[in-house]
Amino acid sequence: MKIFGKFTLLAALAILAFGPAMSASAQAYPNKSIKLIVGFGPGGVGDLTARIVAQKLSTQLGQQILIENKPSAGGIVAADMAAKAAPDGYTMFLMSNGNAVSASLFKKVPFDIVSDFAMVSTLGFFDLAVAVKGDSQFKTMKDLLAYLKKNPGKVNIGTINVGSTQNLAAELFLSMTKADAMIVPYKGSPDVLVALRGNDVQMDFDMLAPLTAQAKSGTVRILAVTGDRRWVSLPDVPTLDESGVSGYRASSWNAICFPAKTPQAIVDKMNREILFALSAPEVRAKLLELGIDARGSTSQDMKSLVISDTEKWRAVIKRAKIEQQ
DSSP states (O other): OOOOOHHHHHHHHHHHHHHHHHHHHHHHOOSSOEEEEESSOTTSHHHHHHHHHHHHHHHHHTSOEEEEEOOOGGGHHHHHHHHTSOSSSSEEEEEEHHHHHHHHHSSOOSSOTTTTEEEEEEEEEEEEEEEEETTOSOOSHHHHHHHHHHSTTOOEEEESSTTSHHHHHHHHHHHHHTOOOEEEEOSSHHHHHHHHHTTSOSEEEEEHHHHHHHHHHTSEEEEEEOSSSOOTTOTTSOBTTTTTOTTOOOEEEEEEEEETTOOHHHHHHHHHHHHHHHTSHHHHHHHHHTTOEEOOOOHHHHHHHHHHHHHHHHHHHHHTTOOOO
């Protein structure tokens, strides 16, 4: 029989002694309410996403998921609070692509977007769209791409403020197409639509939800969506990738994570609960009304998404020479 060294034997005994207790603890989780920190104000898409999923999770877990809104500094305050919380499974954070952007948009953030969090699962993706006026000469995205190529400097692209997902999606478009066009930032989506109707801008990069309503009334024409697949309610509208901008992808997303060092058993359990919640038809329907495609993930796939988006937007911000805040 092999003789264990002193410390190896003690470690083995510790595993035998505490392993069942740890498993029992994970099985009993949660035994009190869980706080979900949200870096958006009440009523926005991020907040509503969190509340829809939290309500379903509360029913499944038998414990309340309490939303705590901390809208400030591009989500940095909320993320920092979550990163510094006790890693016991009772504080969660609604991470978004905005957090991946902030890692490069700000000169300094008090946390590491990857190493300071234990990723659990994505919740959903909401694409952007490229739109033109309803009576525009451009019937397809390929028409617009051809015009951009032949008419440098003749097209203005409307987005909301510099550093927003919409603005960076337009910057990514320019870098990938090499088009000579000017991006004009506005305070909000309604201002961009006014500029589009007045022909101050000829293209609009914005979230699908507000543009879909305008498209139904004929005010705008949606030429393409920016995600990796066609939007479920717009099956005839191609992606930018399908339209000739090979490899283009720009989507907003929301996801759930814990502070780093949260026990893996708790992370795994919450992952299972989230996937089950997102499979519920009523949850999927409510999210779709907000323009969100409910899509869960593994912990590792979420981590890969955060890493890839952080790197992608860092490169876009650098190429566009956007000044760090």
